[in-house]
Amino acid sequence: MISVEGITKYYGEKCALDNVSFKVDKGETVGLLGPNAAGKTTTMRILTGYFPPTSGTATVAGHVLPDESLEVRRKIGYLPELVPLYTDMSVVEFLFFAGEAKGIPKCDLQNRVDSVIDDCNLNEYVYKQIKTLSKGYKQRVGLAQAIINSPEVLILDEPTVGMDPNQVMEIRGIIKKLGEKSTIVLSSHILEEVAKTCGRVIIMNRGKVLAIDTPENLSKQIETSDRIFFELMGDKEKAFNLIKSHKGINKCEYSKRDILEEGCFAIEAYAEKSPELRSSLLRSLLDNDVSVCQMALEKLTLEEIFTQVIAKGGVEGEEKKAKEVNVESEKEEENKKDDKDEKEEVFEKSEESEESKEKKKKAKKSKTKNK
Amino acid sequence: MFAVLKRELDSYFKSITAYLTASFLLLICGFLFYWRVMFYAEQSQVMAGAPSGMGMKLNFNTAILASLPGTVAFVLLFFVVPVMTMHLFAEEKKNGTLEVLFTYPLTEIDLIFGKYFSCFLAILPGILISAVFPLFLRAKMPHMDLGYLFTGYLGVILACIAGISIGIWASSITDKQIIACGLTIFVIMAFWIIGAPASMLTGNIKDVLTALSFSGNMETFTKGVIDLNSVLYFIGLSVIFLYFTYSNLSSRNWRG
Numbered sequence: 001m002i003s004v005e006g007i008t009k010y011y012g013e014k015c016a017l018d019n020v021s022f023k024v025d026k027g028e029t030v031g032l033l034g035p036n037a038a039g040k041t042t043t044m045r046i047l048t049g050y051f052p053p054t055s056g057t058a059t060v061a062g063h064v065l066p067d068e069s070l071e072v073r074r075k076i077g078y079l080p081e082l083v084p085l086y087t088d089m090s091v092v093e094f095l096f097f098a099g100e101a102k103g104i105p106k107c108d109l110q111n112r113v114d115s116v117i118d119d120c121n122l123n124e125y126v127y128k129q130i131k132t133l134s135k136g137y138k139q140r141v142g143l144a145q146a147i148i149n150s151p152e153v154l155i156l157d158e159p160t161v162g163m164d165p166n167q168v169m170e171i172r173g174i175i176k177k178l179g180e181k182s183t184i185v186l187s188s189h190i191l192e193e194v195a196k197t198c199g200r201v202i203i204m205n206r207g208k209v210l211a212i213d214t215p216e217n218l219s220k221q222i223e224t225s226d227r228i229f230f231e232l233m234g235d236k237e238k239a240f241n242l243i244k245s246h247k248g249i250n251k252c253e254y255s256k257r258d259i260l261e262e263g264c265f266a267i268e269a270y271a272e273k274s275p276e277l278r279s280s281l282l283r284s285l286l287d288n289d290v291s292v293c294q295m296a297l298e299k300l301t302l303e304e305i306f307t308q309v310i311a312k313g314g315v316e317g318e319e320k321k322a323k324e325v326n327v328e329s330e331k332e333e334e335n336k337k338d339d340k341d342e343k344e345e346v347f348e349k350s351e352e353s354e355e356s357k358e359k360k361k362k363a364k365k366s367k368t369k370n371k
Numbered sequence: 372m373f374a375v376l377k378r379e380l381d382s383y384f385k386s387i388t389a390y391l392t393a394s395f396l397l398l399i400c401g402f403l404f405y406w407r408v409m410f411y412a413e414q415s416q417v418m419a420g421a422p423s424g425m426g427m428k429l430n431f432n433t434a435i436l437a438s439l440p441g442t443v444a445f446v447l448l449f450f451v452v453p454v455m456t457m458h459l460f461a462e463e464k465k466n467g468t469l470e471v472l473f474t475y476p477l478t479e480i481d482l483i484f485g486k487y488f489s490c491f492l493a494i495l496p497g498i499l500i501s502a503v504f505p506l507f508l509r510a511k512m513p514h515m516d517l518g519y520l521f522t523g524y525l526g527v528i529l530a531c532i533a534g535i536s537i538g539i540w541a542s543s544i545t546d547k548q549i550i551a552c553g554l555t556i557f558v559i560m561a562f563w564i565i566g567a568p569a570s571m572l573t574g575n576i577k578d579v580l581t582a583l584s585f586s587g588n589m590e591t592f593t594k595g596v597i598d599l600n601s602v603l604y605f606i607g608l609s610v611i612f613l614y615f616t617y618s619n620l621s622s623r624n625w626r627g
Contacts, residue, residue, distance in 0.1 A: 048474040051624050070476050078474040084467030088382060100374035101475045145471075 001026040001153060001183040002047065007056035009042050009207075016042045017053070018207040024200075029179040031194030031215075032187040034204035040187035041081065043204070044155050047185065048078045061152045074103060077146030077182070081157040083138050087131035091122055091141055094130060098145035116144040120174060136167035143174060147182070154178060156186040160193060172197055228278060229255065230267045231294035232285070239290040243269050246284060248277040264293050375477065375485025376492075383455070383493040392451045393497035399446050400439065400501045407435055408508065432516040436505055437593045440523030443501050444589055447494070447527065448534045448559045455494055456538025457552040459486045460620075464546035479620045483539065483613055490535050498527055519595045526592025529605035530585060534559055536612035543619040559585065562608075 002024035009017040017039045024030045032040040046053050052066030059065070061075040086094055095113045104112055117123055120140040125133060130141060139159065146154060159175060160168045175197055178184065188194050194201050195215035203211040203218070211218065232239050244252040248271050255266035271277055278297070285292055383389040411434055463469040472482060502524050509515055534555075541554040566584025569577045581587040588601040 045470075050470060050473050070478070073474055073476040076474070078471070080467060080470050082467050084471055086378070086382075086468060087466075088385060089378075093381070097374055097378050098475070100377070101472070101477055103476055 001061060003059040005057050007046060007053040007058060010054045016207050020209050022202055022209060022212055024183060024185060026183055028200060029184040029198045030200045030202060031198035032202050032204055033194045035189055038204040039207040040204055041157055044157050044187060048076055048155055049073045075151055076153045076155060077151035079142045079146045079156045079159060081161060083142040085130050085138060085141055090127050090129050092126045095144055095148060099148045102149040104149055112148050116148050120144040136163055139171055147178060151182055154182040154184045158187055226271055226273050227298045228269045228271060229296045229298050231264050233264050233291035233293055234289060236265050240267060242284055242288055243267055246281050248272045248274060261293050372481040372485045375482055376489045379486055379489030380492060389493045392454050396446050396451050396497045397501055400443050401504060403442050404439055404504045407438060411435055431512055432519050436519040440527045441589060441593050444527045444530045447531055449556060451494055452534035452538050453552045453555040455490050456535055456542055456555060457548040459539055460543040461546050461548045461551045479617050483616050487535060487539055491532060494531060522595050522597055523593045526589050529602060530589055533605040533608040536609040540612040540616045543616045
């Protein structure tokens with residue numbers, strides 16, 4: 001139903017999408033997941049025919065973009081992120097306008113308006129002015145205008161953003177119902193949102209597709225790693241080295257977070273998912289006279305999940321790049337001490353920011369000194 | 372296009388904008404027309420009392436009928452048109468509804484002409500009502516030449532469509548209505564006063580400046596003449612500014 005092939009989009013000199021490709025089958029509900037400025041909205045705007053890509057092509061409902069933009073627009077429904085509506089109109093007036101603008105024949109228009117009002121549970125608000133509606137109902141009106149032409153493809157940009165939990169549940173219910181009739185592409189920066197409504201997830205960051213998989217498979221990948229937050233008291237370097245050298249710890253760094261207790265310091269460690277590891281780590285710290293004020297297992301943020309997805313080679317291109325960086329880094333590190341430890345860290349280094357690279361170097365130096 | 376036209380017309384007549392601008396137009400033009408008629412009546416009495424051969428011949432057609440369209444055009448272009456056009460694209464840009472419209476099967480031309488004609492249709496009743504003022508005097512002025520009124524109001528309508536296209540263009544380049552309004556007034560004023568230095572000049576420059584000015588082209592209509600050059604001037608100006616609007620709206624394709 002949707003086929004995106006090598007789409008690139010530049011805003012002036014800024015690259016918003018870089019060679020993005022993916023496919024969506026008929027009847028699928030697919031989620032675009034990514035942080036702000038990941039390229040989700042740009043991808044959606046290209047799919048709706050709002051603007052053309054700088055290069056590459058997309059096929060939506062059998063029509064090629066950008067050449068057959070008008071045909072595509074007849075077959076899609078789109079709900080932008082901020083739900084722009086004509087607030088001076090009543091719900092029914094707006095839906096009639098949307099229907100007429102989308103070219104629905106006059107004889108069918110009344111039936112379509114009645115139908116979408118039912119689908120989106122707007123019966124009580126038909127004659128109310130849109131400006132008087134709550135955020136949740138405005139969202140429903142937005143959805144209603146998107147589906148008034150019975151679209152083959154429904155594109156929803158952050159459909160539950162800024163809503164309270166009850167409204168989120170209601171909108172999710174409506175989307176699920178709509179998914180029975182149309183192919184849906186929705187974007188979100190909330191993992192849970194996508195996991196609950198989509199059969200497949202496309203993870204994007206900085207204009208690139210990082211991974212395409214089912215929410216279950218992605219979760220499995222993600223859940224193999226934990227972040228453990230330590231608030232400790234005692235010898236700082238000793239504690240850091242103890243944690244870092246502990247078996248099963250992938251990465252360790254001093255935390256930037258504010259420390260609650262005076263005289264304490266904080267360390268964040270990334271480890272394999274294992275309660276045994278955490279208990280042995282705790283024992284090791286206590287045995288070495290490091291006081292543990294707090295030890296907490298934390299959920300990874302979306303940014304960290306993305307880093308992990310890249311690290312696990314979610315996309316071939318990314319994997320190749322990572323390997324290239326790996327090779328270069330390995331060459332550099334060959335002359336240094338602690339060869340084995342170095343190689344483990346190089347893979348991480350390839351994906352980390354400059355800031356964390358510097359931190360690692362410092363940590364390594366301290367480790368070498370210790371030895 | 373008709374969906375957009377209908378929506379815009381609904382929007383004009385649901386809000387007070389159309390009524391307010393039409394009222395203002397009729398109030399100003401009505402007052403000035405009344406004032407001119409009273410002045411004309413006064414002068415007529417003076418001339419009637421003057422010794423035979425000493426009085427000046429007064430002509431109602433040139434003194435009253437020819438001046439009314441000029442007044443209407445001035446109020447239209449410097450108040451009604453900027454106020455009526457300022458929201459057309461600026462508001463859509465600000466609220467984000469333009470993004471929705473461009474994902475409907477509508478072209479830029481559908482949008483531009485939908486808004487253009489809706490604005491014209493919203494202004495037209497005010498113009499037509501103002502044309503009724505002289506007709507009230509028809510019983511007392513049987514020799515009234517309605518040809519002056521017809522050509523004058525043809526000029527008003529042509530100036531109005533040119534003004535609307537300038538207003539639509541100004542509204543398409545910003546998301547702030549007040550800036551769109553100011554820019555419309557500025558551009559119209561530039562076209563209005565460009566002919567002012569012409570009276571002090573001679574030769575080709577004078578002809579060019581007169582041909583480019585709103586007031587110069589309007590004048591031919593108020594004199595009871597339908598000049599093809601003036602007709603083409605207003606239509607051409609409309610086409611040029613509507614094309615600029617089209618270019619602005621299409622720029623999203625490369626600007627994003």
